[in-house]
Structures are given as structure tokens and as C-alpha cells.
Amino acid sequence: MHNRTLRRVLSGVNHNAVSDPHALLGLHFVLVGILGVLIGLCRPFNPDNSRVFARLYGWPATWLMRLQVQAEVGPLFDQPRAA
Numbered sequence: 001m002h003n004r005t006l007r008r009v010l011s012g013v014n015h016n017a018v019s020d021p022h023a024l025l026g027l028h029f030v031l032v033g034i035l036g037v038l039i040g041l042c043r044p045f046n047p048d049n050s051r052v053f054a055r056l057y058g059w060p061a062t063w064l065m066r067l068q069v070q071a072e073v074g075p076l077f078d079q080p081r082a083a
Helices: 003-011 021-042 049-064
Strands: none
Touching (some): 021 049
8 A cells, every 4th residue: 555545544543542432432332231231130120120220321421421410300309299
């Protein structure tokens, strides 16, 4: 290959993939998927599994994307109790 062609090919490659949030999110998705399967096999039919999976996916992903989530749950607690 000529130098110009090689430069064009290499210019599309991200050499700093560790700091790329999309690459880290992809890696996070794969690792949590594997961990989720292991938890599902160790604790089958546990109703809390979906909450555990949601936390495994959610907390690191919000940190990687630099998101801040603020939930207003005050009105939910002010509801009258069920009978």
C-alpha cells in the first residue's frame, strides 16, 4: 500500500478506544449480559433478578454517559394507602 492509502485507512481507526464512551458502553453491555446470565442460572425464578439486572445495566451506563438522573417521587408517597 502507498503511504497515502495507508493514512486514509488508519485515519478512520480510533486509536483512543479506551476513552470512547461508545466502546466502553459496548463492553459494559457484553460484560453485564454475561454476568446477568450467570446470575439467572444461579438464582432461577427469583423475582428480584429483573431489579438486579436493571441496576447492573443502569448505574455504570449512567456514569459512563455522564448522566444525572433526578426523580421526583414525593407525590407518589402522598397517595392514600390501599385497603
